[in-house]
Amino acid sequence: MKIKRFAALLLAGVLCTTAFTGCALNKNETVATLGDQEIKLGVANFMCRYQQARLEDAYKSYFGDEVWSKDLYGDGSTLEDTTKSQLMKSLQEMYTLQLHMDDYGVTISDDEKQSITDAATAFMDANSKDALEEMGATQDIVEEVLTLYTIKDKMYDAIVADVDTDISDDEANMRAYSMLKIPTDGTYDSSYQYTEYTDDQKAELTQKAQDVAAAIEQPSDLESVAEQYGFSVSTGTYDSDDSNLDSDVKTAMDGLKEGEISDLITTDKALYIVRIDSDHDEEATQKNREDILKDRKDTLYNDTLSKWEEDAEWKVKDKVVAKIKFTNSLTQQTESTETEEPSQGDTAGTEATTESGASETIDGTESAN
The missing domain is CATH 3.10.50.40 (Chitinase A; domain 3)
Structure with missing residues (x-):
């Protein structure tokens, strides 16, 4: 399976920043471990700050400028901490999938690697030095994140390839x-x-x-x-x-x-x-048939992933995660320069769209839109 296309930019528009005085992070510091593998703070920071940029305008329009410090869900955690926790869970998922690529013969082809490099380069070129520094974005980190999402996309397809696709008319009927x-x-x-x-x-x-x-x-x-x-x-x-x-x-x-x-x-x-x-509603029945198949695939994928996660020890260093700060604002501007038609369900994010039509968006929390 080859990557069909990559979005030219990670965001719907380039980032806009003002002069910041935030302290630089040690991108090579270990933020979590998966067995013997060390997960770098630079990757976690970039994913979290990307998510901040993607959702910030929408959240602030509903909840005000101090939204990241608010306990929106009444669970005692700020939205910033909730977002970071969700993104760390996403990293656990993707690095776990990476460990099991050989189980399904999943690889990243040379063409896919080039597409990843090109997309990362486009992002680096499109954003200002200040914005990139605030995001903690480097060519290597952006490529690492894109690679992880590509692996997730391909591993999902590989895991669910043998799912039962036989759905009776009675089961699907609406x-x-x-x-x-x-x-x-x-x-x-x-x-x-x-x-x-x-x-x-x-x-x-x-x-x-x-x-x-x-x-x-x-x-x-x-x-x-x-x-x-x-x-x-x-x-x-x-x-x-x-x-x-x-x-x-x-x-x-x-x-x-x-x-x-x-x-x-x-x-x-x-x-x-x-x-x-x-x-019998024909349109709703066809949609239901697709939903049933998707539920079967998701169940198989989640069950498989859960077993792997139980077998591999994942440890998060909370004190290191705490170094990721949403203090400085990142906003989105201008429309994407992507020239192809957006895929179904497209949102502001990095997409690796495959020949099968599946797509992945860098995402850890639900959009406020």
């Missing part, structure tokens, strides 16, 4: 429905503050739901009657293994034929009326 849902536990106001309903309010909502159910003479009346009472109807699809629907609601839906509508369904938190619009 039914389409329309649903009136009336929450009876509480509501959110315009400031996103949650308030529980009083017993009188719950009783009033229950009576209105009963009135709606009584007013529906034909299944096609659902939308118009709901609107008359100030409610809206949503649509969706589900399969036989759907775990997102309330179990009582799903049981009722499973008992309906195409075009049929349910009676009023009462659960602990809401009241429902549902209608089956189609026994």
Whole structure:
């Protein structure tokens, strides 16, 4: 498998910095070990600062300039520490995969190595000296990170190559429905503050739901009657293994034929009326088939990786990780110079897109977008 293309830059745009006075890190200091292998601080620092640059503008637009020092998840950790912890976990994953390349005959070809070098060079050339120094970016470090993501991409494909691709029509089938849902536990106001309903309010909502159910003479009346009472109807699809629907609601839906509508369904938190619009939604079924296959692949990959990680001792030097600081801001500007069409699901990041269409983005946390 050969690399098809690399993004010209690591970021959607070049980095912008002002004059910084931060202390230089010892890039060769050991930040973690995997067995006898030493993981260098320079690689960890670059990945963390890249992630800072990728997410910073979005996070700050929601949470303010001091976002990295805030405990956004209520777990006692700052966003900076959470991000660094996630990136260290990513490094454990990638260096573990690197150790097992021979198990699957995975190698990096000369063409791939050249693509890695070219992408790293483009990044170094596109950014200012100040920005590169703040990121701790060197040609060797950027190439190392790109190599790790290339290995991850190729190892994923190798591990999942023999996964069972046989998915029955019944397993993949998605039914389409329309649903009136009336929450009876509480509501959110315009400031996103949650308030529980009083017993009188719950009783009033229950009576209105009963009135709606009584007013529906034909299944096609659902939308118009709901609107008359100030409610809206949503649509969706589900399969036989759907775990997102309330179990009582799903049981009722499973008992309906195409075009049929349910009676009023009462659960602990809401009241429902549902209608089956189609026994087979072709587009949703095809998407579900793809999702099932992806879940099988991810399960096999994660199970394999977990076993390897259990067998290899990974130690993080917390005091060294603490030297990585998000104090100075890194922002993104201008559009990417990439000339090819972006791949499906493309985000601001380094991509190594393979002939099979898989892509990897340097990422450790979810985007705020």
